[in-house]
Every structure is written in C-alpha cells, then in structure tokens.
Amino acid sequence: MSKPNSIGVVTPQTARFESPLTLKSGATLPFYELVYETYGTLNADNSNAILVCHALSGNHHVAGYHAEHDKRPGWWDNMIGPGKPIDTEHFFVIGVNNLGGCHGSTGPSSINPQTGKPFGASFPVVTVEDWVETQARLADRLGIRQFAAIVGGSLGGMQVLQWSINHPDRLRHALVIAAAPRLTAQNIAFNDVARQAILTDPDFHGGDFYAHGVVPRRGLRIARMLGHITYLSDDAMGEKFGRILRSGAYNFGYEVEFEIESYLRYQGDKFADSFDANTYLLMTKALDYFDPTHHHQHGSLSETLRAARSRFLVISFSTDWRFSPARSREIVKALLDNNLDVSYAEITAAHGHDAFLMEDPQYHYLVRAYMERVAAEVAA
Amino acid sequence: MTNTTTVRHDFETIASWVKPGSRVLDLGCGDGTLLKYLKDSRQAHGYGVDIKDANILACVQKGLNVIQNDLDAGLSGFEADSFDFVILSQTLQAMRHIEQVVAEMLRVGKQAIVAFPNFGYWRHRVQVLQGYMPVSPRLPYQWYDTPNIHLCTVRDFEAFCAQRNIRILERVVMDGERKIGLLPNIRGSVAAYRIERA
Numbered sequence: 001m002s003k004p005n006s007i008g009v010v011t012p013q014t015a016r017f018e019s020p021l022t023l024k025s026g027a028t029l030p031f032y033e034l035v036y037e038t039y040g041t042l043n044a045d046n047s048n049a050i051l052v053c054h055a056l057s058g059n060h061h062v063a064g065y066h067a068e069h070d071k072r073p074g075w076w077d078n079m080i081g082p083g084k085p086i087d088t089e090h091f092f093v094i095g096v097n098n099l100g101g102c103h104g105s106t107g108p109s110s111i112n113p114q115t116g117k118p119f120g121a122s123f124p125v126v127t128v129e130d131w132v133e134t135q136a137r138l139a140d141r142l143g144i145r146q147f148a149a150i151v152g153g154s155l156g157g158m159q160v161l162q163w164s165i166n167h168p169d170r171l172r173h174a175l176v177i178a179a180a181p182r183l184t185a186q187n188i189a190f191n192d193v194a195r196q197a198i199l200t201d202p203d204f205h206g207g208d209f210y211a212h213g214v215v216p217r218r219g220l221r222i223a224r225m226l227g228h229i230t231y232l233s234d235d236a237m238g239e240k241f242g243r244i245l246r247s248g249a250y251n252f253g254y255e256v257e258f259e260i261e262s263y264l265r266y267q268g269d270k271f272a273d274s275f276d277a278n279t280y281l282l283m284t285k286a287l288d289y290f291d292p293t294h295h296h297q298h299g300s301l302s303e304t305l306r307a308a309r310s311r312f313l314v315i316s317f318s319t320d321w322r323f324s325p326a327r328s329r330e331i332v333k334a335l336l337d338n339n340l341d342v343s344y345a346e347i348t349a350a351h352g353h354d355a356f357l358m359e360d361p362q363y364h365y366l367v368r369a370y371m372e373r374v375a376a377e378v379a380a
Numbered sequence: 381m382t383n384t385t386t387v388r389h390d391f392e393t394i395a396s397w398v399k400p401g402s403r404v405l406d407l408g409c410g411d412g413t414l415l416k417y418l419k420d421s422r423q424a425h426g427y428g429v430d431i432k433d434a435n436i437l438a439c440v441q442k443g444l445n446v447i448q449n450d451l452d453a454g455l456s457g458f459e460a461d462s463f464d465f466v467i468l469s470q471t472l473q474a475m476r477h478i479e480q481v482v483a484e485m486l487r488v489g490k491q492a493i494v495a496f497p498n499f500g501y502w503r504h505r506v507q508v509l510q511g512y513m514p515v516s517p518r519l520p521y522q523w524y525d526t527p528n529i530h531l532c533t534v535r536d537f538e539a540f541c542a543q544r545n546i547r548i549l550e551r552v553v554m555d556g557e558r559k560i561g562l563l564p565n566i567r568g569s570v571a572a573y574r575i576e577r578a
Contacts, residue, residue: 332447332457333458336447336457337459337462339403342427343436343445343447344449345436362437365437
C-alpha cells in the first residue's frame with residue numbers, strides 16, 4: 001500500500017531459541033520462538049537499532065502493512081516510518097511479539113511438541129523481566145550489542161524501565177511513555193475483574209478450551225470492555241458518545257441502545273475474535289507483578305535505578321488516569337535522585353491512556369526532536 | 381561570549397558564579413538558552429523546569445534535560461540539597477507564590493541564584509512619575525498583558541532576604557552590559573543575587 005511515509009509492506013520473521021530459558025517463576029522453557037519485524041537498515045556498526053516494546057494487546061506488527069490491501073497498518077504506524085518521529089530512514093526498528101503472546105511467538109496457544117496439543121493452562125506465567133531477557137537474546141541474535149533507544153508505552157514503558165535496570169549498558173536512550181513504576185491496588189483490581197471474566201467463562205475450561213473447539217468469548221469481551229473504559233478519559237468518552245441513543249429513543253430493554261454500549265461491544269467482539277484468552281491472563285499478570293523494586297533490598301525505586309546508565313525521555317498524558325502523570329513523575333524523581341539525564345513532558349491530551357497511541361502534535365514533535373538527537377549521536 | 385549568539389549579560393554573571401561541573405536546576409528555564417550556556421561554558425549538569433509546551437520542546441531540541449512542571453506547585457519532585465545551584469532567572473516577578481518558591485529553591489539547592497528586572501530603575505521611575513506603568517526592554521509588556529505580577533526593586537528584594545534569614549553572598553546590578561556600583565536601585569535595570577540559607 002503506497003501511503004505517504006509508510007514503511008510499506010513488511011514481513012514478519014521468526015527466531016527460534018534452543019537454549020532453555022529459566023523464567024522468574026522458576027519454570028523452564030526448553031525452547032521458544034519469537035516473531036518480530038524490522039524496519040529500516042542496520043548501520044555498519046550496528047548502533048542505530050531501536051527496540052519497540054508492546055503493551056497489553058500489542059504485538060510485533062508495529063508499522064507498515066502485511067499485505068498490499070490491508071486496511072489497517074501496525075499499531076504504532078503514526079510514530080514509526082520514513083520521515084516519522086521514529087524515522088526508519090535513520091533507525092533500524094525492531095518490533096517483537098513478547099513471549100506468551102498470541103501473534104506468533106511461543107505462547108499458551110502454541111503447540112507443545114511434547115504433547116502435540118496447545119500449551120493452554122500449562123504455559124508458565126511470564127514477567128516483564130522474562131520478556132527483557134528474551135528480547136536481549138533476540139538482540140544478541142541480530143548482532144545488536146547496544147540499542148540506540150528502547151521505546152515503549154504503558155506495559156511497553158515498563159519493559160523499557162526494566163531494560164535500563166537489568167541491562168544498563170545495552171541502551172543509550174530510554175523512552176518511557178504513559179507508564180508507571182508499578183501498578184496501584186486499583187489497577188490490579190481492574191486487571192483481576194478482567195481475569196475473573198475469563199476464568200469464570202464456562203468456555204474457558206481451565207485454560208484448555210482449544211481441545212473443546214470453543215473460545216471464552218464472553219469473558220474476553222467483558223475483559224476488553226472493562227479495559228477500554230479505563231483507557232479512555234471520562235471527558236473523551238462524554239465528548240465522543242455522550243448519551244446518544246442509536247435509535248433516538250428509549251426501547252426499555254437490554255439490547256444496544258446507547259452509542260457507548262455499541263462501541264464497547266464492538267471493541268469487545270473484535271478483541272474476542274483476535275486475541276487469546278490465556279495470553280490476556282498472562283499479560284495482565286505480568287503487569288500486576290511488575291515492580292522493579294520487588295527484589296531490591298531497600299525497596300525504593302531510586303535505589304533500584306542506581307544501576308541505570310541510559311538517558312531518559314518520560315512522557316505522560318494529562319487525562320490518563322490508569323497510568324497517571326503522577327506515576328510518571330515517580331519515575332522522573334527516581335532518575336533525578338540518581339543524577340541521570342532525563343526530560344519529562346506531560347502532554348495535554350483528551351484521550352486518557354489511549355493518548356499514547358494517538359497522533360498529537362506536541363507529543364510527536366517531542367519524540368521527533370528527541371530522536372533527531374539520538375540519530376545525530378549514532379551518525380557521529 | 382560566543383561569536384554569533386548574543387549571550388545576555390546577566391547570563392555571564394550567573395555563569396561566573398556557577399563552578400565548573402556543578403549540578404544546576406534552572407527554574408522557568410524558557411527555551412533553555414541559559415541552561416545551554418551553562419552546559420557549554422561551565423560543563424554544568426543541569427535540568428530545566430518549565431510549564432510551557434513550546435519551551436519543553438525547545439529544550440529537548442537543544443539536547444537539554446527539561447522537566448515539565450508548574451513551579452507554583454512547588455518542587456516536591458526534588459530532594460533537599462540535591463543541587464549545587466538552583467537558578468531563577470527573570471522568572472521571579474511572574475510567580476504567584478514567591479515566598480514558597482524561594483524557600484523551595486533554598487531547600488533543594490545548596491545555593492540559589494535569582495535575577496530579576498529592577499522596578500526601581502530610573503527609566504521605570506520616570507514613566508511612573510509621568511503617570512504610566514513602565515515599559516522597557518526588561519519589562520516589555522503593557523499593564524494589561526503582562527505576566528509580571530510581583531515586580532520588586534533591589535531594596536525590596538534585600539529586605540525580603542533580611543526578613544527571612546537568607547544570606548546574600550553576592551550581588552551584581554547591571555544596566556545593559558555595564559555593571560552598576562553607585563546607586564544600583566536607580567541606575568540598574570537588572571539585578572542578580574547569589575543567596576543561601578543563613
């Protein structure tokens with residue numbers, strides 16, 4: 001598809017890892033595959049690589065199209081491409097589907113070669129640290145010793161933060177967007193309601209629904225509907241949907257009446273058709289567990305970030321209440337406490353948490369300006 | 381002074397006070413001109429703080445550290461004594477809570493540097509005598525569109541410090557590029573102070 005500034009048609013690749021991976025949970029995966037995409041060209045000294053970490057429902061398809069007539073591009077196509085804020089004319093950009101995902105990387109819906117059946121409930125719980133470890137192995141495979149930058153929003157931003165702690169010398173810049181140093185009780189609560197919707201769906205079958213030829217659609221739909229409510233701001237929802245009725249009048253029944261109901265059900269259906277229930281459980285659990293201070297003896301984020309060496313750009317969005325600006329400021333404070341280079345912007349945006357995926361002039365100008373400096377460094 | 385860019389003379393005064401390699405916080409850093417100058421000329425490790433989107437962008441374009449924050453909301457994101465110098469250049473007069481801001485500067489910084497336009501400058505006095513609010517290169521606004529809500533004179537600021545146990549370590553009063561010794565509160569258009577907790 002010849003769209004302006006699009007990377008065009010891209011083809012996913014698969015990397016297979018045969019060396020066993022011991023996960024934070026203690027479980028071991030004897031082997032695994034990661035599906036990924038790359039855009040742009042790796043330079044001669046392998047110094048212009050950018051890793052993009054995805055959020056809860058994201059995947060490796062970050063930019064471009066899979067086929068000539070695809071309707072929708074990758075999930076961050078407005079940010080990444082030739083001439084875009086993360087410019088593929090300068091950078092070699094990597095998108096990877098996280099371990100446990102459902103878009104090609106080894107996950108609960110993959111076939112377990114030992115049984116010939118999908119892993120299902122037997123797939124181990126993975127954490128942000130496990131993802132960082134697998135991403136580092138992929139980087140090794142691709143010959144990338146140090147990333148020019150690692151970028152991510154929401155759960156993706158948490159991976160970036162973890163990278164800066166676990167592999168301080170393997171990234172020059174960290175772009176942590178709409179993230180938090182760990183979830184609040186309220187956030188965990190939302191995730192658990194979503195999980196309960198899936199776990200209590202009769203079609204879930206304890207995670208082994210594949211054998212029954214069913215999908216816990218009801219659970220997935222409700223989980224996604226709940227998620228969407230929390231990703232939007234009250235104002236944005238009010239402005240977009242208000243109390244608008246589809247038929248213009250009350251029907252005194254329980255069918256779809258308000259536009260917001262229609263929107264949420266549509267989003268829920270779309271998600272239930274395309275996303276694996278076990279992956280959803282696993283991703284939300286990774287979110288809940290994320291806490292880089294957890295294993296640290298002093299338990300403070302400042303102490304934990306003492307190891308970090310990269311430079312940071314931290315961005316939050318004014319109406320994001322799921323990962324509020326105050327949470328980003330906690331990260332900024334911990335970076336300042338360690339005398340690390342950091343810039344922080346709070347973008348005035350109406351769209352709540354979802355704003356990190358939207359095209360906003362100030363947001364995109366900032367990322368562009370920052371990445372232009374990064375590009376100048378690697379070109380030098 | 382660099383060859384093409386005009387460095388404001390009060391910037392040179394501020395820079396002369398900043399020891400090489402210092403950790404500095406520039407409050408109301410604007411487009412980052414001063415911070416960039418301190419970084420280049422004094423190898424300062426600095427952070428700017430500003431509220432405006434355009435200024436955040438300008439600082440990032442210059443490769444500076446900048447934190448988007450409302451100064452009137454305090455400096456709770458910064459630890460006590462975590463900076464060698466906290467600088468407030470040409471911003472004091474636009475702040476709402478001056479006492480709180482100065483107290484916060486002296487909490488977060490070992491020393492603070494404050495520079496502001498001197499309302500007592502003779503040209504300002506003449507305009508007031510003529511019956512108008514002063515407008516000058518340092519106060520380029522009309523009364524109805526000025527962001528400056530807390531203008532003060534050299535004497536006012538020194539009285540303020542005396543009342544609050546703030547020690548003035550150094551003072552430079554200037555008019556353009558000239559340093560003013562005699563009658564600073566009349567002849568100086570801009571004043572810069574280096575202060576600390578007494």
